Amino acid sequence: MTDVLGIVLKRLGLGVLTLLVISILIFFAVELLPGDIAQAVLGQGATEENLKAMREQLGLNEPAVWRYLQWLAGAIQGDFGSSLISQKPVTETIAPRFANTLFLASYAAVIAVPVAIILGVIVALLRESIFDRVANVTTLTSISSPEFFLGYILILYLAVKNPWFPAIASLSDDMTFLELLNRTFLPALTMVLVVVAHMMRMTRASIINLLASPYIEMARLKGTPAWKVIVKHALPNAWAPIINVVALNLAYLITGVVLVEVVFVYPGIGQLLVDSVTKRDFPVVQACCLIFAATFILLNLAADVGAILTNPRLRHPK
Amino acid sequence: MAAKEKDVLLKIRDLRIEGYSDEKWLEIVHGVDLTLHRGEVMGLIGESGAGKSTIGLAAMGFARDGCRISAGSIEFDGMELTTTSEADRRALRGSRIAYVAQSAAASFNPAHKIIDQHTEAPIHYRIRKRLEAQEDAMELYERLRLPNPQDIGFRYPHQVSGGQLQRAMTAMAMACRPDLIIFDEPTTALDVTTQIEVLAAIRDIVEQFNTAAIYITHDLAVVAQMADTIKVLLKGNEVEEADTETMLSNPKEDYTKSLWAVRSFKRAQKPRPGGDATPVVSVQNVSASYGDTPVLHDVSFDIYAGMTVAVVGESGSGKSTTARCITGLLPPTSGKIVMNGVEMPPSYKSRTKEQLRQAQMIYQMADTALNPKVRICDIIGRPAEFYMGLKGGKLKSRVDELLDLIELEPSKYYSRYPPELSGGQKQRIGIARALAAEPNFIICDEVTSALDQLVAEGILKLLDRLQKELNLAYMFITHDLATVRSIADEVLVMKQGEVVEQGAKEEMFTPPHHPYTDLLLSSVPEMDPNWLTTVLEERGVDNIGEAAAT
Known part of the structure; x- marks a missing residue:
C-alpha cells in the first residue's frame, strides 16, 4: 500500500506542475485576444481619459510577464485575484x-x-x-x-x-x-x-x-x-x-x-x-x-x- | 468382458467435430470411438492438432467457441449428450464430469480465493453448504499433500506455486465426487521435480475415489504411469488402442512405433579442445539482480567452438537470466563476459555492432518471436543486411542459401508469412535468422519445448548438422533432460541462481551426482509403467518433488 501512496504523491506533484504550465498557456492566450479590456468594461461611450484611468486602475500598463508573476504570487497564497469586470473576488x-x-x-x-x-x-x-x-x-x-x-x-x-x-x-x-x-x-x-x-x-x-x-x-x-x-x-x-x-x-x-x-x-x-x-x-x-x-x-x-x-x-x- | 459391459460410463461412437476457419467449417475429428468403464483411466496421446483436447471436452458435451460437434453420439451413464438440452449438459459439468486444465495458474480466476472457487460447484449444486464444502476442501487438500491444508485455500492463486495450484485444481475437480475427470495435460507446464509430485497425487486420489479419468498428454512416459489403457490419435483419427503394457511393449502401427523411437537421437560427446584454445564465450564470476533481488550468484563457465553446453534447472533457476547477461540485456552486477578473448561491455547498448553480431539467440516460442506481418525473406534478410551489409542480388542469394541451410525450399518459402508455416518450420526460420548474422555463438532458449517430439527431433538434428558445418558454439537452455542427453557435450546444472554441478555430459549422467542433479535425473519419467511406484517407494511418501528439493 505504501507503493500506492508513493504513486499518488508523485502524480500530485506532476499535477501541480501541469497546472503551472496550463496557467502560463491560458494567460498568454488571453493576452493574444484582440481588443481592450478597459473598452469592454466601460463600453463604446467611454472617453480617452476614462479608458486611460481604467487601464491604470486594472494595472494593464504593466508588462504582461510582470502581471502574470503578480497573479502567480497571489494564486500560490490562495488569492486568485478579482474579476476585472465586477471587481468581486474570483473565488x-x-x-x-x-x-x-x-x-x-x-x-x-x-x-x-x-x-x-x-x-x-x-x-x-x-x-x-x-x-x-x-x-x-x-x-x-x-x-x-x-x-x-x-x-x-x-x-x-x-x-x-x-x-x-x-x-x-x-x-x-x-x-x-x-x-x-x-x-x-x-x-x-x-x-x-x-x-x-x-x-x-x-x-x-x-x-x-x-x-x-x-x-x-x-x-x-x-x-x-x-x-x-x-x-x-x-x-x-x-x-x-x-x-x-x-x-x-x-x-x-x-x-x-x-x-x-x-x-x-x-x-x-x-x-x-x-x-x-x-x-x-x-x-x-x-x-x-x-x-x-x-x-x-x-x-x-x-x-x-x-x-x-x-x-x-x-x-x-x- | 460381459460383466464389465454394465459398468460402461462413457461411450463415444463415430464422433465428428468441426472447427470454423477461413469462413467455412472443416472437420477436425473424423469419427472417433471411445469406451470408458467406471474407475478406468484412459490415456489419450498424440501430437498437437491430434484432437485430444477437443475429444476430451466433447466427453463433457462441450465444444469450444468456433467448434461444433457435427455427428456421432456421446453417451454418458445412459444419457445422450448430443441431443439433450444445454441446461442438462451444464448440470453434469462440475458435478458428475470434472475438468483439470493444463495451466492451473491461468485456469484459476485471479480475483477469487482458491477455496471460494473450489466450493462454487458444490454450493451451486446444493451438494454441500458453504462451511461443509470448505471442510471437505481442506480434507481433499490434505489428501493431495498440500502444505497447510487448513489455510492454503484462503490464499489467492498468485500466492501459491504452480505445482500446488495444479493439485488444488485436482482437489477442485473432486469437490462433487464426479464419476469422470478429464485431465488435459495437467503436468505439461511443470518442472520435472514438481511433475512427479502432481502425478503421484493425481494417481492416488483417482484410485481412492475409484474415479474414471481421461488423461490427455503428449508425453508417453507420463501416460505410462497413469493409464490402464492408451489410445493413440493422429490428426483427428484413432491410430490404435490397447492396454498400457501391450501398447508399450508391442505397438502395432508404424506411427506409434515412431513416437516410441523419438528419444533415440543421440550424438557422441565431443571433448574440449586441448592446449591453449580460447573459449568462444567465457562467463567469469557473473552475479546479477533484478532491482534489489539477487538472481545470479557467481556463475562461471566456458564454451568452446563447436561445442554445446546445456544449462538445465527448474524454472526460476537463472538459466535465461544467464543468457540475458551474456547478450548484455541485463548488465551483471559483478563479473565479466569475455568473447573470443575480448571483454564485452556489460550492457548491449555500449557494445559495437561487431560484438553484437557474434552472439545470436533462438527463442522458445517461434510464434511470438517472428513478426507475423513480415515476409520470411525480410525476417532473414534484415540481420544479413544490418550486420553484413548485403544488398540487392547478394542479399537475395544469401537468403536463398540460408533457407537451403535450414532445409526449406527457397522458391516455396521466400515470400511467405510466418502464420502460413507450421511450428517446426517457424522454429527453422528462427534458426536461419540467427545464422544470418554469421555468429560463432548461439543461445538456444528452450527451442524445442513448444514442439511435438517428432518435430523437436528434426530441429535437434538440424542444429547438430549446422554445428558441424559451421563450427558453432551453442548454449542450450532446457529443462528437458532427454534433450540434454541427445545434444550436449557439457552440462551445467543450476538451482536458485547458482551452479550446482558442471562437467562433461557422460560424467553428469553417471553416478555419483550432486543430490540435486540426482533428484532432477530421477524425476524424469521413464517408459516403464512401474517407474512412478518405484521412485516413490525409494523416496518415501513424504519426500517427493518439492519436499525433496529443499
Whole structure:
C-alpha cells in the first residue's frame, strides 16, 4: 500500500506542475485576444481619459510577464485575484457556479454510471443478439449527436409536446431538493445520453475480451450459469479499463457541459467561462481553466488508484 | 468382458467435430470411438492438432467457441449428450464430469480465493453448504499433500506455486465426487521435480475415489504411469488402442512405433579442445539482480567452438537470466563476459555492432518471436543486411542459401508469412535468422519445448548438422533432460541462481551426482509403467518433488 501512496504523491506533484504550465498557456492566450479590456468594461461611450484611468486602475500598463508573476504570487497564497469586470473576488464569483456544475455532474453520473455498467454486462451476456445490436445502435446514435441537438430534441418531446419537465433550468434559492431534481432533469438526461454509450461499450468490450481466458472456460466447465460466469468471473477482472473510461467521462461531465448549460440556461461554470472569455476577464478564465485541468488530473489519478486497488495481485502481495 | 459391459460410463461412437476457419467449417475429428468403464483411466496421446483436447471436452458435451460437434453420439451413464438440452449438459459439468486444465495458474480466476472457487460447484449444486464444502476442501487438500491444508485455500492463486495450484485444481475437480475427470495435460507446464509430485497425487486420489479419468498428454512416459489403457490419435483419427503394457511393449502401427523411437537421437560427446584454445564465450564470476533481488550468484563457465553446453534447472533457476547477461540485456552486477578473448561491455547498448553480431539467440516460442506481418525473406534478410551489409542480388542469394541451410525450399518459402508455416518450420526460420548474422555463438532458449517430439527431433538434428558445418558454439537452455542427453557435450546444472554441478555430459549422467542433479535425473519419467511406484517407494511418501528439493 505504501507503493500506492508513493504513486499518488508523485502524480500530485506532476499535477501541480501541469497546472503551472496550463496557467502560463491560458494567460498568454488571453493576452493574444484582440481588443481592450478597459473598452469592454466601460463600453463604446467611454472617453480617452476614462479608458486611460481604467487601464491604470486594472494595472494593464504593466508588462504582461510582470502581471502574470503578480497573479502567480497571489494564486500560490490562495488569492486568485478579482474579476476585472465586477471587481468581486474570483473565488466568490466562481464558487456558487462551480457548485451548480458539480451538482449537475453528480446528478448525471449517479444515473449514467450504474446504467452503463449494468447495460454493458447485459449486452456482454446477450452478445450478438438483437438486444445487443439495438443497445449498440441506440447508444452510438446518442453519442454521435451533438449535445445541443440532443438537448433541443428532449425539450421538444419532454417539455413542449408533453409538458412533463421544465425546459429552462434556472435556479432559485427557495427550491426544495425534489423541485431541484425536476428542474435540472433535462440537462442531466442530455448528459447521461452523451456519456452512457462510451462506458457501456467499454464494459462490454473488456468483459468479452476476457471470455477466451482459461479461467472463464474453467468456470463454464464447472457448470456455472452464463450470467454468473460474466458477473462473478469476468467482471471482477475487467474493472481496470472500465474505471478508466468512467473517470474520463466523469471529467467530461464537469468540463464538457458548456453547450448543455447554454441550451438549458443553467447557471454553471461553463456559462461563466464563456462570458468571461468574451469579456477578456482574465482572472476568471484562468481560475475556471485551472479547475477544469485539476478535475482531469484528479479523476485520472483516481482511475489509476482504482485500477491498482481492483487488481488482486497488487492488493494481496505474495 | 460381459460383466464389465454394465459398468460402461462413457461411450463415444463415430464422433465428428468441426472447427470454423477461413469462413467455412472443416472437420477436425473424423469419427472417433471411445469406451470408458467406471474407475478406468484412459490415456489419450498424440501430437498437437491430434484432437485430444477437443475429444476430451466433447466427453463433457462441450465444444469450444468456433467448434461444433457435427455427428456421432456421446453417451454418458445412459444419457445422450448430443441431443439433450444445454441446461442438462451444464448440470453434469462440475458435478458428475470434472475438468483439470493444463495451466492451473491461468485456469484459476485471479480475483477469487482458491477455496471460494473450489466450493462454487458444490454450493451451486446444493451438494454441500458453504462451511461443509470448505471442510471437505481442506480434507481433499490434505489428501493431495498440500502444505497447510487448513489455510492454503484462503490464499489467492498468485500466492501459491504452480505445482500446488495444479493439485488444488485436482482437489477442485473432486469437490462433487464426479464419476469422470478429464485431465488435459495437467503436468505439461511443470518442472520435472514438481511433475512427479502432481502425478503421484493425481494417481492416488483417482484410485481412492475409484474415479474414471481421461488423461490427455503428449508425453508417453507420463501416460505410462497413469493409464490402464492408451489410445493413440493422429490428426483427428484413432491410430490404435490397447492396454498400457501391450501398447508399450508391442505397438502395432508404424506411427506409434515412431513416437516410441523419438528419444533415440543421440550424438557422441565431443571433448574440449586441448592446449591453449580460447573459449568462444567465457562467463567469469557473473552475479546479477533484478532491482534489489539477487538472481545470479557467481556463475562461471566456458564454451568452446563447436561445442554445446546445456544449462538445465527448474524454472526460476537463472538459466535465461544467464543468457540475458551474456547478450548484455541485463548488465551483471559483478563479473565479466569475455568473447573470443575480448571483454564485452556489460550492457548491449555500449557494445559495437561487431560484438553484437557474434552472439545470436533462438527463442522458445517461434510464434511470438517472428513478426507475423513480415515476409520470411525480410525476417532473414534484415540481420544479413544490418550486420553484413548485403544488398540487392547478394542479399537475395544469401537468403536463398540460408533457407537451403535450414532445409526449406527457397522458391516455396521466400515470400511467405510466418502464420502460413507450421511450428517446426517457424522454429527453422528462427534458426536461419540467427545464422544470418554469421555468429560463432548461439543461445538456444528452450527451442524445442513448444514442439511435438517428432518435430523437436528434426530441429535437434538440424542444429547438430549446422554445428558441424559451421563450427558453432551453442548454449542450450532446457529443462528437458532427454534433450540434454541427445545434444550436449557439457552440462551445467543450476538451482536458485547458482551452479550446482558442471562437467562433461557422460560424467553428469553417471553416478555419483550432486543430490540435486540426482533428484532432477530421477524425476524424469521413464517408459516403464512401474517407474512412478518405484521412485516413490525409494523416496518415501513424504519426500517427493518439492519436499525433496529443499
